[in-house]
Amino acid sequence: MYLVIFRLAPGEYDAEFHELNDAIQAAAEDTEGYLGKRTWHAPDSEEVLVVYYWVSLDALESFGADADHKRAKQRWTEWYDAYEVTVTEVVETYGSEFGDDASPFA
Known part of the structure; x- marks a missing residue:
């Protein structure tokens, strides 16, 4: 499994941002x-x-080819004061249950 961590400092969002998002x-x-x-x-x-x-890096790369996603990446300065993206492979996860609604996979 791969995680993409998108850290952002929001700026001003307009109607076009919300549509694109x-x-x-x-x-x-x-x-x-x-x-x-x-x-x-x-x-x-x-x-x-x-x-x-x-699920995989291939799935992530497939999404990365989306035209709207590419356009948003080019226009980030219009909507964010700052951003950072980290892509990481998950080697292991463990811990106690958070409840049925806590999983991002639900």
Whole structure:
């Protein structure tokens, strides 16, 4: 499994951002190998972390070819003050249960 951790400092969002963001999320959900996402908001700042879960690097790369996703990446300065993307392979996960609604795979 692969995780894409999208860390961002939000700027000003307009209607075009929301339309593009919705289209990108739909494209991710339509990509074979997409498992889900989780979002966290920092309690002491406006920073946001969004973690996307993917079955494989091939699935992630397939999503990366989406035209809306490419267009949004080119226009990030219009909507974010800063961003950082980390792609990592999960070697192992373990722990206790968080409950039925906690899994990004639900």
